[in-house]
Amino acid sequence: MTSTTPTPSTSSDADPVGPPATVRPSGTAVVVGGNRTPFAKAGGHFAGASNLDMLTTVLDGLVARLGLAGERIGEVRAGAVLNHSKDFNLAREAVLGTTLAPTTPAVTVQRACATSIEAAWDLANKITLGQISSGIAGGADSTSDAPIVVSERLRHTLLKLNRARTIPDRLKLVGQLRPADLAPVAPNVNEPRTGLSMGEHQALTNLQWQVTREAQDAVALASHTQLARAWEDGLFDDLVTPFRGLTRDAALRADTTAEALAKLRTVFGNDHPEPTMTAGNSTPLSDGAAAVLLASPAWAAEHGLPALARVVDAEAAAVDFVHGQEGLLMGGAYAVPRLLARQGLGLDDIDLVEIHEAFAGVVVATTAAWADETFCSEELGLPALGTLDTAKLNVAGSSLAAGHPFAATGARIVATLATLLARRKAALIADGGSPDTPVRGLISVCAAGGQAVAMLLEA
Amino acid sequence: MPSPTLPAPLRGVSKQLNRTITQALGLTEAVTLRRTDPASVDTPLTAGPVLVIGQGGDADAVAHQLHDWHLDVRRNLAAPTQQRWGAVVVVLTDLEAPGEEAERVLALGATLRELARSARVVTLSRAVGDGDSPATAAARAGVSGLVRSLGKELRQGATANGIELAGEVAVTDPAALGTLRFLLSARSAFVDGQLLPVTGPGRAPQDWTRPLVGTVVVVTGAARGIGAETVRVLARDGAHVLGVDVPAAGEALAQVMNEVGGVALQLDITSPDAGERLLERVARGPFNGRLDVLVHNAGILRDKLLANMRPEQWEPVIAVNLAAQVAVTTAVAQAYPGLVQVSLASTSGIAGNRGQTNYGFSKAGVIGATQAWAAVLADGGGRANAVAPGFIETEMTASIPTMQREISRRVSSLGQGGKPVDVAEAVAFLASPQAGGINGAVLRVCGQNLVGR
Numbered sequence: 017m018t019s020t021t022p023t024p025s026t027s028s029d030a031d032p033v034g035p036p037a038t039v040r041p042s043g044t045a046v047v048v049g050g051n052r053t054p055f056a057k058a059g060g061h062f063a064g065a066s067n068l069d070m071l072t073t074v075l076d077g078l079v080a081r082l083g084l085a086g087e088r089i090g091e092v093r094a095g096a097v098l099n100h101s102k103d104f105n106l107a108r109e110a111v112l113g114t115t116l117a118p119t120t121p122a123v124t125v126q127r128a129c130a131t132s133i134e135a136a137w138d139l140a141n142k143i144t145l146g147q148i149s150s151g152i153a154g155g156a157d158s159t160s161d162a163p164i165v166v167s168e169r170l171r172h173t174l175l176k177l178n179r180a181r182t183i184p185d186r187l188k189l190v191g192q193l194r195p196a197d198l199a200p201v202a203p204n205v206n207e208p209r210t211g212l213s214m215g216e217h218q219a220l221t222n223l224q225w226q227v228t229r230e231a232q233d234a235v236a237l238a239s240h241t242q243l244a245r246a247w248e249d250g251l252f253d254d255l256v257t258p259f260r261g262l263t264r265d266a267a268l269r270a271d272t273t274a275e276a277l278a279k280l281r282t283v284f285g286n287d288h289p290e291p292t293m294t295a296g297n298s299t300p301l302s303d304g305a306a307a308v309l310l311a312s313p314a315w316a317a318e319h320g321l322p323a324l325a326r327v328v329d330a331e332a333a334a335v336d337f338v339h340g341q342e343g344l345l346m347g348g349a350y351a352v353p354r355l356l357a358r359q360g361l362g363l364d365d366i367d368l369v370e371i372h373e374a375f376a377g378v379v380v381a382t383t384a385a386w387a388d389e390t391f392c393s394e395e396l397g398l399p400a401l402g403t404l405d406t407a408k409l410n411v412a413g414s415s416l417a418a419g420h421p422f423a424a425t426g427a428r429i430v431a432t433l434a435t436l437l438a439r440r441k442a443a444l445i446a447d448g449g450s451p452d453t454p455v456r457g458l459i460s461v462c463a464a465g466g467q468a469v470a471m472l473l474e475a
Numbered sequence: 476m477p478s479p480t481l482p483a484p485l486r487g488v489s490k491q492l493n494r495t496i497t498q499a500l501g502l503t504e505a506v507t508l509r510r511t512d513p514a515s516v517d518t519p520l521t522a523g524p525v526l527v528i529g530q531g532g533d534a535d536a537v538a539h540q541l542h543d544w545h546l547d548v549r550r551n552l553a554a555p556t557q558q559r560w561g562a563v564v565v566v567l568t569d570l571e572a573p574g575e576e577a578e579r580v581l582a583l584g585a586t587l588r589e590l591a592r593s594a595r596v597v598t599l600s601r602a603v604g605d606g607d608s609p610a611t612a613a614a615r616a617g618v619s620g621l622v623r624s625l626g627k628e629l630r631q632g633a634t635a636n637g638i639e640l641a642g643e644v645a646v647t648d649p650a651a652l653g654t655l656r657f658l659l660s661a662r663s664a665f666v667d668g669q670l671l672p673v674t675g676p677g678r679a680p681q682d683w684t685r686p687l688v689g690t691v692v693v694v695t696g697a698a699r700g701i702g703a704e705t706v707r708v709l710a711r712d713g714a715h716v717l718g719v720d721v722p723a724a725g726e727a728l729a730q731v732m733n734e735v736g737g738v739a740l741q742l743d744i745t746s747p748d749a750g751e752r753l754l755e756r757v758a759r760g761p762f763n764g765r766l767d768v769l770v771h772n773a774g775i776l777r778d779k780l781l782a783n784m785r786p787e788q789w790e791p792v793i794a795v796n797l798a799a800q801v802a803v804t805t806a807v808a809q810a811y812p813g814l815v816q817v818s819l820a821s822t823s824g825i826a827g828n829r830g831q832t833n834y835g836f837s838k839a840g841v842i843g844a845t846q847a848w849a850a851v852l853a854d855g856g857g858r859a860n861a862v863a864p865g866f867i868e869t870e871m872t873a874s875i876p877t878m879q880r881e882i883s884r885r886v887s888s889l890g891q892g893g894k895p896v897d898v899a900e901a902v903a904f905l906a907s908p909q910a911g912g913i914n915g916a917v918l919r920v921c922g923q924n925l926v927g928r
Contacts, residue, residue, distance in 0.1 A: 073726075076729055076730070076733055077725070077726075077729045077739075079729075079733055080728070080729035080730075080732045080733045080737075080738065080739035081729070081738070081739055081740075081741075082738070082760075083736075083737070083738035083760060083761045083762075085732075085733050085736040085737075086736060115733040115736075250722075250746070252722070253722045253741045253742065254741070256722075256725070257725040257726055257729050257739075257741070258722070258723055258724070258725045258726045259726055260726075263722065263723040263725075318760075319760040319761070320758075320759045320760020320761060320762070320763045321759060321760050322759065
């Protein structure tokens with residue numbers, strides 16, 4: 017049965033005679049399918065939906081698409097970036113709300129904007145080791161339903177109040193509160209160690225790499241036009257399930273133009289001499305969820321489901337942005353060259369590249385770093401990767417046009433890229449190409465805290 | 476039927492008004508119809524004892540089979556004590572000349588005051604055949620007029636339907652018995668005044684209460700309304716369902732399909748590669764290449780008087796309701812020549828409806844296509860039939876103006892609108908193996924609406 021799926025060399029193939037009781041690593045994890053909500057704007061269609069609602073719905077959509085009702089999955093691994101304390105067991109609670117078997121174990125994970133790609137990576141490793149044969153990676157984030165926190169003084173006082181035994185003690189504690197203590201603390205995702213927003217950090221990086229407004233707007237324009245085309249082509253018929261009346265990504269502006277983008281006022285780095293960052297070339301605050309199913313080739317074959325692409329390898333990086341050594345979102349400039357070096361591959365060996373567009377500047381600066389001999393040799397001790405052919409880049413749009421619910425983005429990209437790779441492979445074979453020719457895709461997702469995760473897929 | 480949103484003091488007034496109009500027009504008082512309880516399907520099969528009227532081999536065989544289905548079968552015309560008749564089956568297969576029916580028909584008449592609520596009257600007769608003498612043809616054809624008139628006389632949710640057997644079909648063939656069973660059961664709650672032609676033997680299911688076990692059924696327009704209910708009934712009857720709807724309806728589709736453990740496919744059936752994509756999904760798990768039944772349910776309305784009709788009202792209705800069906804079946808039938816197809820037509824396609832020239836064209840077209848497919852698919856062991864719903868209470872019909880809606884309900888012999896489940900039951904019956912002897916037929920689910928046949 018496994019003969020129809022990509023079969024990498026595994027030790028068990030070479031050594032069929034072994035102790036039958038031993039579970040051997042299958043050696044391979046493949047992407048089987050995905051599902052996401054359309055991404056809404058903050059305060060928009062999903063304003064009344066919680067992370068748990070969205071994660072549950074997106075898992076159920078995946079179940080319906082792939083016919084997995086009642087199925088026990090090896091593990092569901094999912095999370096959110098903006099977490100309510102009540103969602104301490106988010107992933108498992110979501111599973112219990114779905115039609116998956118209630119015996120499906122789940123883990124709640126968080127790696128900022130790389131949460132669900134991290135989850136996919138973890139599951140791929142467990143599948144590769146033969147510990148599980150199927151897993152769903154996912155993420156949900158609502159910036160509309162963000163937790164609001166009380167001030168530290170109020171919180172401490174309330175905790176003490178709870179412990180106080182006498183009425184005079186309680187009155188004394190209440191008397192210590194000042195009106196200002198009662199003001200709620202609005203949520204933000206500013207970097208705790210620098211106090212700067214991500215946008216302000218990226219503005220610094222843009223200065224350092226001399227990223228122009230034009231280059232950023234070009235990335236944004238391509239994102240919108242390519243995402244719009246992908247929707248028109250029906251790519252998302254098998255990747256997205258509508259939610260709460262929203263049927264397409266709300267941030268998408270299919271008719272935007274370079275002129276329209278050029279007219280927008282700048283929103284970040286406005287204290288720099290020539291600010292370049294606008295609402296058009298920065299991701300909007302978004303609500304949404306995404307999930308992706310990974311499995312061993314044998315599991316996929318047993319369930320009659322496709323092996324879209326296999327997970328070849330992944331690499332994480334973290335940079336020292338706190339001391340200004342590197343830009344906050346430049347992790348991809350480190351993770352990707354290290355990953356390709358380990359695999360002995362260059363950019364020419366890669367057919368499609370997905371760089372998460374936290375800001376258009378991230379894409380421009382990251383690809384500039386890949387091409388920079390000095391950077392690669394001094395920072396990585398590796399030769400430069402060369403210039404990326406933009407025809408390979410984010411061919412079905414990315415976060416600028418789709419939106420970016422933090423924890424959902426990784427799963428969105430893994431599922432979309434695997435689907436694109438599988439289609440390319442099918443087209444290649446239909447054109448008389450060899451089924452042995454690999455079609456490769458590379459992902460780079462930057463994340464808060466100076467982190468990034470890169471992943472290599474192959475169909 | 477008083478609207479539940481009416482303020483309480485007005486409800487009594489509305490009820491009285493309804494009663495007055497009903498009596499003045501000789502219409503039927505609406506009662507709650509007996510419908511299938513999913514927790515106890517076909518049990519009990521009828522609302523009370525079953526009387527079989529008729530002498531001879533066919534009547535004996537029918538009585539014997541009903542007995543095998545654990546029904547309380549009587550051959551004695553005396554009314555059952557402390558019970559009312561759940562059903563009366565009149566066997567008329569031996570009619571050769573007018574006049575031979577009289578004794579049995581009058582015996583039937585004597586039972587009508589003793590019918591239970593939602594009782595069934597079913598006639599079993601021979602269809603008029605090519606070689607029939609004028610006398611035989613007259614007697615056989617007469618049965619349809621009897622059934623249709625009786626349907627209009629029955630009250631309290633009782634229905635009258637008939638089965639017309641082709642010459643070579645025996646009353647003991649699975650298709651004859653299966654059709655009888657459907658018409659006796661709560662499954663046929665809103666089927667009234669219909670004569671179903673049985674032209675082949677059919678096949679008995681392993682389990683009469685779950686006749687679709689092991690089959691794979693594709694339903695288009697599965698996200699809501701009649702489509703969603705059809706998915707539920709098919710799944711209740713054992714089918715594994717692939718539900719199809721446009722991507723924009725994906726959320727509701729996923730919910731319906733998860734409810735029944737089926738699979739959702741977001742697909743616009745008017746897209747040129749729709750058939751191909753449907754086959755692609757069927758080829759995968761959990762279906763792994765099996766496909767038994769295709770239910771063409773997807774349909775849209777764009778009502779407009781023809782004088783005001785624009786292309787954006789005509790073209791999509793024809794594309795979705797008719798052209799897409801033909802294109803998809805063409806693709807699917809190539810891969811599955813033994814396909815069983817059930818299409819949703821409409822009484823608007825039979826009798827016409829003001830403001831629905833586009834819809835009427837599409838639904839009459841569906842009936843034409845069904846008859847053509849019936850011949851094509853029969854070669855591969857398959858068949859094609861249509862279900863024509865009358866006034867069904869759905870989101871779609873809820874948008875009809877109040878008075879018009881009320882009239883549409885009241886003009887049926889059952890004095891009410893049907894429910895989506897009534898249509899779904901008819902689809903599931905035509906999809907099942909025991910309906911194997913029915914091909915090219917149009918089964919109306921309209922509570923015997925006044926208009927048309």
